[in-house]
Amino acid sequence: MALTDERSGLGAAWFRVGPVLTVLAIVLLLWYAAAVWLNAPQVIERTLSSQPGWGALDLMRLTWSMDRPVLPAPHQIALDLFDSVFGWPLDSPRNLLYHAAVTSSATLLGFVLGTLLGAVLAVLIVHSRTLERSLFPWVIASQTVPVLAIAPIIIVIMGSMGLSGVLPKAIISMYLCFFPVAVALVKGLRSPGVLELELMHTYAASPRHTFWMLRVPASLPFLFPSLRVGIAAGLVGAIVGELPTGAQAGLGARLLTGSYYGNTVQIWSALVMSALLGLFLTGCVAAAERWLTPGGRR
Amino acid sequence: MISSLQSLPLSSPSPATVEVQGVSVVYPAKENTVTALDQVSLSIREGEFVSLIGPSGCGKTTLLRVIADLEQVSSGSVQVNGLSARDARLARAYGYVFQAPALFPWRTVLANVCLPLEIHGLSKAQAKATALEHLERVGLKGFEGKYPWQLSGGMQQRVSIARALGFEPKLLMMDEPFGALDEITRDRLNEQLLRLWEREKRTVVFVTHSIPEAVFLSSRIVVMSPRPGRIVEVIESGLPADRTLDIRDTPQFTAIAHRVRVALQDGHGAH
Amino acid sequence: MSMAWRIPLLALLLALAVLSVRRLAALDEHSLVGRLGTPLLFGAWLLLFWQLLVDAFEVPRVLLPAPSLIWQSLLAGAGVLLGDFVQTVLHSALIGWAAGCTLGFITGVLIDRSPFLQRGLLPLAALASTVPLIGIAPIMVMWFGFDWHSKAAVVVVMTFFPMLVNTLAGLAESGHMERDLMRSYGAGYWRTLIALRLPVALPFVFNALKINSTLAMIGAIVAEFFGSPVAGLGFRISTEAARLNMGLVWAAIVVAALSGSLFYGLLGWAERRATFWHPSIRTHV
Numbered sequence: 091m092a093l094t095d096e097r098s099g100l101g102a103a104w105f106r107v108g109p110v111l112t113v114l115a116i117v118l119l120l121w122y123a124a125a126v127w128l129n130a131p132q133v134i135e136r137t138l139s140s141q142p143g144w145g146a147l148d149l150m151r152l153t154w155s156m157d158r159p160v161l162p163a164p165h166q167i168a169l170d171l172f173d174s175v176f177g178w179p180l181d182s183p184r185n186l187l188y189h190a191a192v193t194s195s196a197t198l199l200g201f202v203l204g205t206l207l208g209a210v211l212a213v214l215i216v217h218s219r220t221l222e223r224s225l226f227p228w229v230i231a232s233q234t235v236p237v238l239a240i241a242p243i244i245i246v247i248m249g250s251m252g253l254s255g256v257l258p259k260a261i262i263s264m265y266l267c268f269f270p271v272a273v274a275l276v277k278g279l280r281s282p283g284v285l286e287l288e289l290m291h292t293y294a295a296s297p298r299h300t301f302w303m304l305r306v307p308a309s310l311p312f313l314f315p316s317l318r319v320g321i322a323a324g325l326v327g328a329i330v331g332e333l334p335t336g337a338q339a340g341l342g343a344r345l346l347t348g349s350y351y352g353n354t355v356q357i358w359s360a361l362v363m364s365a366l367l368g369l370f371l372t373g374c375v376a377a378a379e380r381w382l383t384p385g386g387r388r
Numbered sequence: 389m390i391s392s393l394q395s396l397p398l399s400s401p402s403p404a405t406v407e408v409q410g411v412s413v414v415y416p417a418k419e420n421t422v423t424a425l426d427q428v429s430l431s432i433r434e435g436e437f438v439s440l441i442g443p444s445g446c447g448k449t450t451l452l453r454v455i456a457d458l459e460q461v462s463s464g465s466v467q468v469n470g471l472s473a474r475d476a477r478l479a480r481a482y483g484y485v486f487q488a489p490a491l492f493p494w495r496t497v498l499a500n501v502c503l504p505l506e507i508h509g510l511s512k513a514q515a516k517a518t519a520l521e522h523l524e525r526v527g528l529k530g531f532e533g534k535y536p537w538q539l540s541g542g543m544q545q546r547v548s549i550a551r552a553l554g555f556e557p558k559l560l561m562m563d564e565p566f567g568a569l570d571e572i573t574r575d576r577l578n579e580q581l582l583r584l585w586e587r588e589k590r591t592v593v594f595v596t597h598s599i600p601e602a603v604f605l606s607s608r609i610v611v612m613s614p615r616p617g618r619i620v621e622v623i624e625s626g627l628p629a630d631r632t633l634d635i636r637d638t639p640q641f642t643a644i645a646h647r648v649r650v651a652l653q654d655g656h657g658a659h
Numbered sequence: 660m661s662m663a664w665r666i667p668l669l670a671l672l673l674a675l676a677v678l679s680v681r682r683l684a685a686l687d688e689h690s691l692v693g694r695l696g697t698p699l700l701f702g703a704w705l706l707l708f709w710q711l712l713v714d715a716f717e718v719p720r721v722l723l724p725a726p727s728l729i730w731q732s733l734l735a736g737a738g739v740l741l742g743d744f745v746q747t748v749l750h751s752a753l754i755g756w757a758a759g760c761t762l763g764f765i766t767g768v769l770i771d772r773s774p775f776l777q778r779g780l781l782p783l784a785a786l787a788s789t790v791p792l793i794g795i796a797p798i799m800v801m802w803f804g805f806d807w808h809s810k811a812a813v814v815v816v817m818t819f820f821p822m823l824v825n826t827l828a829g830l831a832e833s834g835h836m837e838r839d840l841m842r843s844y845g846a847g848y849w850r851t852l853i854a855l856r857l858p859v860a861l862p863f864v865f866n867a868l869k870i871n872s873t874l875a876m877i878g879a880i881v882a883e884f885f886g887s888p889v890a891g892l893g894f895r896i897s898t899e900a901a902r903l904n905m906g907l908v909w910a911a912i913v914v915a916a917l918s919g920s921l922f923y924g925l926l927g928w929a930e931r932r933a934t935f936w937h938p939s940i941r942t943h944v
Contacts, residue, residue, distance in 0.1 A: 109779030160801070223684035223693070224701035234923035235916040236876040239893065242884070242900035243908055250721045318789070326791045333884045334897050341794075349797030349885060357797050365790040372789040429798060477845050484843040493936035494858050502717040503854065507844045633681050 111247045121164055128160040129153035148267065170359045183339065186363045192340040194367060196256050196328040200263020201321050208271030208320075215272075216279045216305070217297075226276065233269055238262075238327065242334040259340075261333035263324035270323065274316030278309025314379040321371050329364065341367070392559040405457055405559060405591045406432040411464035413450055413617075423616035424450040430619065431609065434558070437585055437592045439602035439609045441648065443656065446573070447617020448595045452561055455593065456484055468559065480508060482559035483552030487567055489544035491551075493535040496531035497523065501551045508555050525582065542573035549581070560592045566601070578604055579633055586629060599652075600636060603627075603645050611648060613655030620655035623647055665715050671941070672711070676704040717896040724905045732906030733913060739895070740914050747892040748918045750807040751879035755814025760813065760871055763822025764864065771830050772848070792817050796882040807891070808894045810882040818871040825867035829860025862937050865930040872922045880915060 126149060133152045141148075154163040171186065177187040212231075217223045241262050255336040282304050290300045332342030341364045348357035413425040425447045432438050440448040453459040455466055457473035468476035476482065483504075491500045498519055505515035522531060526546040536544055545565055552560060566574045582605055585592055596602050602609050609623045625644060627635060635641050680701050686693030706726050712718070713725040719783070720728070770776040796813050803809035833856045841851040881892025897913045934940055 106778075108779075109775050110782050111779075113776070113779035220684040220697075221679045223681050223697040225698075227698035228702065231920060234873055235919045236873070236880050239880045239896055239912055239915045241881075242897045243905070243912070246900045246903065246905075247722055250719075269719055310702060322789045322791075329794065330792050330881055330884060334900065341790050345794055345797055348887065349800065352801075354801065356797070357801075361794045361798070364794050365786075368790040369786065405833065451841075456843055477843060480845050482843070484840070486836050488836060490834070490840050492858065493853065494934075504844045504870070507846050507850060507854070537936070537938075537941065596905060 118164060121161075122154070125161045125163045126150055126153045126158065126265075129156055132156070132160065158352055159354055162195075162358050167357055167358045167362060170355050171362060174359060180213040182321060186341075186344070186359060189339060189344050189360070190363055190367050191342050192256075193325070193328045193332070193342065193364075194371065196259035196331065196340070197263050197371065199256060199260040199323045201267050201324045204264040204267025204320060204324065205271050205317065208268045209275055211268075211272045212275035212279060213301075222276075229269065229272055233273065237265060237269070238273065238330055240265075241327070241330050245331065245334045257294065259328045260297050263327040266323040266327040267320035268303050270316040270319045271313070274312045275309055278312030279305045281312065282308045310383065314375070314383070317375050317379070318372050321375050322368060325364070325371060396447040397618070403576055405434045405469060406430070406593065406612075407467040408451070409465045409467075411451075411454060411466060411534050413447070413454060413459065413552070414462040420609065425454070425461075426616035426618050428617065428619055429464075430622075432591060434591050434595060435589045437594065437605055437607045438469075439594045439606040440597055440612060441596055441599065441602045442652065443597065443614050444614035444621075446614045446655075447614040448612050449563055450617065451612075452563055452593060452595050456459075456482065458484075480504075480555060481557060482561055483554070483557040484497045485545075485548055485552045485562040487564045489536065489541075489548040491544055491547060495535075495538050497528065497534050497539070497547050499629065500536065501545060504551060505554050506567065510555075518554060519550070522553050523547070525553070526550045526585065533543060535627060540573075542569050545569065545577065553584075558590060559590055560590050562594045564595050564597070567596075575633055576651065581605065582631070599645050599648050601643060603648060604631070604633070604636060609644075609648055611655060613644075618655075621647075621649065621651040668707075669711065669715070671826050672708070677707070680704065701737050720905050721903055724788045724909055728906045729909045729913065733910040736907050736910055739907075740892075740911060742890050743892045743895050743911065744914055744918065746807055747810070747879050747883065748876070748922075751810035751882070751891070752814060752875040752918075754807075754924075755811035755879065756818055756875035758811070759815040759875075760816030760822045760868060763819045766819075767823050767826025767830065768852075771827065771852075777827060780920075781824065784824050787820045795876060796885040799882070800886050805886060805888045810879050810887075810891075813882040814875045814878040817874045821870050821874070822864075822867045825863045826860065829863030830856050831929055832863065833859040862930075862934045862939070865926065865934060869923055869926045869930070872926055873919060876915065876919045876922065905914070 130153055132148060133149065133156065134337075137152060153159070154166070156162075159166070167282045174184060174186040180187055182188060190364050215229075216225050244261055244265075248254065248261065286304060286308075287300070290304055293299075295303070329340070329342035329345070331341040333346055344360040345357055348354070348360060408428060408430040411425055411428050412423070415422040415424060428447075428451060430451075440451060442448050450459060454461055454469060455473060457466075457477040466473040469481050471479060471481070491497075492503070495503070498516065501519035501523060502515040503633075505518055506512075510518070520529075520532060523529060526549055528546055528550065529545060531539065531547075532544070536547070539547070545568075549562075549565070552562075566577050567578070578601060585605075592605075594602075594605060603625065604627075607625050609624065611620045611624065613620045614616065623644065627640065627644070680697060683693055683697040683700055683812065686697075688694075709723075710726050713723060724732075766780075770780065793813065795816060796809070799809040799812040803812055837855055837859075841855055846854070880891075880893035880896070883891045885899050887894040892915050894910050896915075898910050899905075899907045899911070931940055
């Protein structure tokens, strides 16, 4: 039975957006319920036990407006975010955007460096059989290794060389972007089949021609997904890089200080801001991909 | 010319195994609806070998799938052994052979043939014994332990036939089963299938777009026209039962093939 | 050895290294010695040069300790590192991985029949892959305490979505013909699921299991950077790095790297056995 999805207008919109909205609505509902459930013991012990005749409404009101809740209610997080972003100047450490900027500067620097390095290595590997046989297996194997574990070492090494701030974090990000980009580019540059290569051969094309006119365009569909993975990994790297030395600025630092002082709402706000930053950065890469891919076909 | 069904001669009132009455299958689409089958009626008696032949898009596969309850009709009725198509499927009244072997690569040849038997509810031992027997009948004794990808295309398709025959259905439906094979293998399998049919006298509905194949195998040939699918003509074969591949060089064979060809062109020309 | 001899000797060794690696790399595609030996030889030369250069130029330990020092630290700290291994790899990573993958798989099977829920959850899964999920570590510590349970919780969240996405993709993968075949047998939903759709989904499930093994190791180790009791590889790395005890730090990293590779390798072996029938495994020699 053929069924072509020819919903129009409102029907089409609901088809695409409806399920996500429904799931989000369910998540919000469960969140509010969980907030009541998790915060109730503290609220009851501190406030309500001294107020006879309290009811469910009192419980809800109080559990959703605690100073240091076990689980903050969504609106608390939203308010805190709003206050932080709009209530303080952009260069104040009280403004989450300031921290987001710190983290993203390290991420972007690392991302650019890692992509360039990965590209250079990929080109070398594709053109040198020796490197392909000796080095590339290690690059692939390193993907199974928790590379992020070396973050503290990098901070310490660079600290002993007198370098701190953006650079160590960028190095960690670079390291994380490098692997997916290198592996994907090698695959992509090698993707043209025997048929296409023989075609170039009949045109007496030089290796450089073959590289720029065949291999590079063929590698783009492999490159872009890896760029998205790379920037997400780079963001994680930058955040983790802010942890070991107790840095003062950046989203990772905010998460850490929040956990030290038990300020749950601060932690959640920083988390949401990290999520938004991750979405934003990945979205930028996806937009660049759409812009750079002719014909729109992935 | 387009004519409707050929009803059974009154002298042999055996009940129809498959009864298709005024079946239409229409797919709704954006611009124009697509009519795959247009008021098709057909009766198939027990023990017949009926071929459905026609150009691509004439609805022969759709007709087969409708009988097998793999597609829904827009109007009309289908009865198999007196049951509705759906009930017949649930009662496992037929075996179906697809265009490709559709074997499960994680099962050995034997396990593949056992699949429908297990679903049927046979015990492991019973299923195994039945499966081995059927594999022998299609000439694949000794290959039970192999995996599908270790066999040639023709052998895989034979496994698929053994699987379809496993629970001894009275009705066998085959959708261009030999289409993907080379001609030599195809000839051999045609002959094997004919011998099988003679031995076991099952009812077979066979879709093909090869005229020699249709004429060689069938007792009746149903010629269909391109979309919208209609039956153009039904041709009784009349070839002797114990025929071999050599019969393809006889004038009797050529005459029937000629009739089929003319009917095909008629059906094509009418649009 | 005097300075004058070092440079020519190193140059000679370098030439030898390059020549030997190139020789091995030039061996035939099918030669096992060529395929396995080249990276191994390359790695061996790298280790040798690492050791020699660190000794020759007296590189400070903080910057890069010699392999010999790392080996000594490994042996000396074996007991401590074993405890860390159990804490991080066996408890946090493995248990979290198993729980997260199971949850993701079950969820995938459950929403297989609801395209509506699939359309709702898949965008969320895509979102989750761009978000630094590791950030929930401090919250998990608040809920589950400092011990490995909170780290395992982080791993569960990190591994859930990749498994969900891959399970759904795998369940959609069975062909029309095969599904029609099961219909022609009158097989119901669950029968078809078990006999056809789950085996077809297996390569996808294994893909997710492997991806998740790496995520689990990262999650378990990095979650410990946020706060941990007195054991764990992540804890070891961050605290010993702060104390500039680089030998032990590198030894811990070696343990983490080997664990990660072993985990992945075991899964790869299991995958080859369970999905022996899949074209990608069959043609891979």
